[in-house]
Amino acid sequence: MICLILAMAAGIVLGFLARKDRRLSHVGKAISVTIYAMLFFLGVKIGADRDLLSNLSTLGLQALVLAVAGVTGSVLAAFVLYRLMFRKDSGVQ
């Protein structure tokens, strides 16, 4: 855990120091590539587990519950915030 915090802190410092460097515009692509690599390995772990693979629809159902919960909660909170603080403004800007 502490190593991961250090890795992120090192990245933030380095990114800030080198923020003028043009090459940093590719960092988004590099993030995508590492995410793809990790997603592939997540897939490998799941694919290697036959029981888990046959339960994929159960996982989908649980994901649906959590997705509905997340959307409902955030939309209600944003709705309340808008009614309380922003509706009187003519523009939201």
Next chain:
Amino acid sequence: MKGTLAVVAVFIAGCIAGWSGVIDLSSLGETGKDLPMYILYLLIFLVGVSMGCNPDLKRIFRSANPRLLLLPLAVIAGTLAFSALACLVLPKWSVTGCLAVGSGMGYYSLSSVLISQYMEPSLGVRLAAELGTIALLTNIFREMFTLLAAPLLNRFFGPFAVIASAGVTAIDVCLPVILRNSGNNILPAALISGIVTDFSVPFLVPFFCSLG
């Protein structure tokens, strides 16, 4: 949408590789087992770099109405509160597990890989991979729902609703539907909400995972 398809394709390719036995992580010895961990270090480092060198951040916060910062806070609080409630109907998972999935905020690729790694010590390889997959699907569903329901959300819950539902994707995938449905003057709100929630993911997901 193209990005989502790519993510799903890579994930399925991994499943097939694991299922067919083409790639067997345990046969690679210690290095093979730790490989995803090393990639995670690289990923976290790169996320840090992208935060450190982001020039838009200061400009956006200076130019816009500071009250707009309340929007991402409301989005995060609302998502987490209801994700915790969802745990009542998902007895298999702890509150912190549900909160970890919810705090993905629509960033399905990052949240799923973070959860599958960070949850490994407390849940074991198998359950961690299971929860990671749930996070992947949950946050993909969130994006799809936002894209499909944007007009209804805007009509019944006001112009912030589409941004809230989009979460992280308010700055990329869902931005066009937000602008189309809520008008172009909603742009600063969408950018601030998208960027702040985006930055919260690499902090909140590991935080809830570390609580077990």
